[in-house]
Amino acid sequence: MQIPGHIDPVTTGTVPLRGGNRVDLVGLTREGIRAALEDAGLDAKAAKLRAKQIWHWIYHRGVTEFDAMTDIAKSMRPWLTERFIIGRPTVVTAQVSNDGTRKWLLAAADGQEYEMVFIPDADRGTLCVSSQVGCTLNCRFCHTGTMRLVRNLTAGEIVGQVLLARDALGEWPKGTMAGGADDEEDDAGHYTSDGRMLTNIVMMGMGEPLYNFDEVKGALKIVMDGDGLALSKRRITLSTSGVVPMMARAGEEIGVNLAVSLHAVTKEIRDEIVPLNRKYGIEELLAACAAYPGANNARRITFEYVMLKDKNDSDEDARELVRLIKQYRLPAKVNLIPFNPWPGAPYECSSPERVRAFSNRIFEAGISAPIRTPRGRDIMAACGQLKSAATKVTRAELDRIAEEKQAALG
Ligand code: SAH
Ligand code: SF4
Secondary structure, three states, X not given: OOOOOOOOOOOOOOOOOOOOOOEEOOOOOHHHHHHHHHHOOOOHHHHHHHHHHHHHHHHHHOOOOHHHOOOOOHHHHHHHHHHEEOOOOEEEEEEEOOOOOEEEEEEOOOOOEEEEEEEEOOOOEEEEOOOEEOOOOOOOOOOHHHOOOOEEOOHHHHHXXXXXXXXXXXXXXXXXXXXXXXXXOOOOOOOOOOOOOOOEEEEOOOOOHHHOHHHHHHHHHHHHOOOOOOOOHXXXXXXXXXXXXXXXXXXXXXXXXXXXXXXXXXXXHHHHHOHHHHOOOHHHHHHHHHOOOOOOOOOOEEEEEEEEOOOOOOHHHHHHHHHHHHHOOOOEEEEEEEOOOOOOOOOOEXXXXXXXXXXXXXXXXXXXXXXXXXXXHHHXXXXXXXXXXXXXXXXXXXXXXXXXXXXXXX
């Protein structure tokens, strides 16, 4: 049966090269950098050595100029500069919330805009990364889902967010690196790589990461690479609205923590608020969670549950949620997200008392169900509020999108 509505991964546009004819090395694998160098004329042995050095400078030291690569012969650096760049997304705006949360609106080389958020906490700093410009999925409570224009971000644009965040937080290691400078003085000071502000990454920005699997995988592989950003897979969480056929691969090939945007426990309500449910239903989704490679009691799956007034927040819903988690024997915790409103949103947030009661019902059954504190609401940086200002749709368009969805639901 043909399923109506925006639930399939439709993307538009092609991605032009940043830096004109020069090749952006950000986002390539080490092997990809080697091949690019060889294509440009280096012999195999030199390409391999230079690729290793360049990788280290890009991902370990955060440099953006070949001139700063002090262990590469001085004469070679202009040759590299002519042919390659180490790109960064363009910062359109950068905002800081009164709670310390930061939001950046970024632009890709083709002008497409996407957002990234940094959330500092006492014991960690979490970067919320986007995987697409917009999202094809139209979850009814999500601002990103109302964006019309969509394209997948490239691995370079995804990893570029992490590089840019480290630039902005000023946390690239300084000083001499072991085995480093061979023909020039390196920066003064000590080399440190600990005490980082950016400790965690969540793929919870704009877009559905499992509808952009290859690029997300490529980016996260780079982020996890030991000679570079070196973030542990335990500190990375991929959030999906339930793209069932890609979940096993995500576990096997990427291996990061999984978060699933469940949000409802009945077909009727989930069909309405997460339209993808009409394609992959709750049972199928939970079975895929039970089979997720690497999930166990030490590494539980997070179920995200947005609290919508009179929609999905009753005690009965809480009981059913517990029953489902137990039925599928899921090593799970539940993250309750108070609904973050945006202009024209068709829902309201449940009352604080209701959220607390819902949380208690789940805790009473022995399942952890913390309530997520909204962060950065004043700068529209909270969950589901991300949407580039440049593509804001009118009220009339919003109504039309809602109507389309209603029609699709029959
Ligand atoms: N597309 C992925 C990841 C991005 S959304 C997914 O849906 O899982 C990250 C989380 O924010 C999801 O759980 C999403 O459902 C939630 N979210 C979206 N809009 C929200 C809103 N207005 N208020 C609170 N949470 C929201
Ligand atoms: Fe897309 Fe996630 Fe928003 Fe749904 S909640 S529209 S899947 S970004």
